[in-house]
Amino acid sequence: MEPTTIREGYLVKKGTVLNSWKVVWVVLADDAIEFYKKKTDNSPKGMIPLKGATLTSPCQDFTKRTLVFKISTAKNQDHFFQATHLEEREFWVKDIKRAIACLQGGKKFARKSTRRSIRLPENVNLSELYVLMKDQDKGVKELKVEKDKRLFNHCFSGNTVIDWLISEDKARNRPEGLMLATGLLNEGFLQPAGDVSKDGAEKGAECVFLDQTEALYYFADSGFFCEGYSSDEDVILKEEFRGAIVKQGCLLKQGHRRKNWKVRKFILRDDPAYIHYYDPTKGEDDPLGSIHLRGSVVTAVEYVPDAKRQEVDGNLFEIITSDEIHYYLQAATTDERKNWIKAIQSVSKTGK
Template sequence: MEPKLIKEGYLVKKGTVLNSWKAVWVVLSEDGVEFFKKKTDSTPKGMIPLKGAVLTCPCQDFSKRTFVFKINTAKNQEHFFQATHLEERESWVKDIKRAISCLQGGKRFARKSTRRSIRLPDTVNLSEIYVQMRDQEDGIKELKLEKEKRVYNHCFTGGCVVDWLINKDKARNRPEALMLATGLLNEGFLQPAGDLSKDGAEGGAESAVLDEPDAFYYFADSGFFCEGYSSDEDGILKEEFRGNIIKQGCLLKQGHRRKNWKVRKFILRDDPAYIHYYDPTKGDEHLLGSIHLRGSVITAVEFVPDAKRYDVDGNLFEIITSDEKHYFLQAATVEERKEWIKAIQMVSKTGK
């Protein structure tokens, strides 16, 4: 019987020979993980057997990369993958762990709720705490904080995290709150912003979160960005990033000049209405471009002018901006295309 396909999508993978990171199409089945150079390729670049494998998440081998997980095979080969955002990483990790567990127990894969392994009491649910922290009314307030001629947007201090955990009866005292905050940091729900908090996270101390007013942190899926003191023109540019993140993930984008297709990470923000795109192998500080969506037209299309046939695998859609610029994108599935079109259309009508 052929192994059942469980999950597929774009991830960034570290090369096994070279240290370069590249976007690949990943297919998870019941007994292994295959990765392809392109979604349309029929032959994989490699296959990772899951029998006897061990998955590590969060993986902190790379201080400048977030949302990384590691698969160690039975033959002690290491494979590193990076997701574009927290929710995506959690989804992959959950399914891969379940597949490994089923192989060990001789069972067929079936999804069920599994608790992540962390050194916290069984009664603690970090996902629930994170959702409560993000609550607009009762959660931690995101602020604009300044330090050493830099402005940190959509962030908060380590002391605020500790105070909130105590005030909401999540912890009995500050040491217990620090342990809980460290769990949230290790699982990727919180991220360090600035040298002080990053040094604390990498220092190997019992508490990686610093209970200090100068240690800044931000939510993994927030609109965080850092800026130096700059001109009015730069201030206008930074205004693009102040909106809430509505949707994010990888899509194929057609280049304007060469007309080739490349995997890009897209982040959709609501107010002002922008979608920004990045090289997923380099992180969110490497912005490649932005599309102002106010007044744009977004529609599904069946073909793209100047596109090579073997580069197109369906699920196409087009963004036409108010100044008549055309952007052609490919989603991985029909459902994903519907979700992106719906989200972008909503933002284009309601955002500034």
């Protein structure tokens, strides 16, 4: 029988010979992972057998890279993949773990909930805990904190997290709360903000989450940003980064000058309405560009001027800004294109 495709999409992969990270199109089948240089390629660049393989997530082998997971084959070959955002990594990890478990048990792949690899009590579900923590009424309150000539927005202190876990009966004491908070940090649900919390996380101590008032953290996918008061020491982030993240993921984008197509990570924010795009193989500190969406028009299109048919075909859409600048993008699937168009249209109407 032909292998069944379980999941496919863009991921960033570390080269097996060179240490460079590149975007690849990844296809997860029930017995292997294939990766392609381009989505339109007929033959894969490589294949990773899943029988006897193990998966490590989160993988903290790279201090400057987050959202990495590692697949180790039965022949002790390591393959490193990086997702563009937390939810995407969770989906891939869950399906790969299930595929490996089904192979080992001689069963046909079927999705069902799987336990996380972190050593926590079996009744703990970090995803559900994270949702409760983010509740605007009953969760951990996001604040503005002034520290070291900087203003941290949408953040909270480490001791506040432990206090909340105990008050909500999620932890019986501070050591137990510290274990839960460390699990949330290791899985990427919480992120360190500021020097104290970042130093704690980078040292890789047994408890990387700090139960301290000086240690600041923020929710992944929140509207966190930091403003500096000193132009000599800090970079003041622009107004366009203040909005909460509405949607993010990889899309194929046509360049304005050379008209070539490259995979870019897009982050859509509202209030003000901006979409920023990045090189997914690098960090999110410096976007390659931004599109102000207020008053823009976004529609599905069937073709793109100056684009060759073999380069890009299907699931195309166009953003026309209020300044009449045209951006051409391609989603991986029809549903993905529909979701992006809907999200961008909503933000362009309501955002500043």
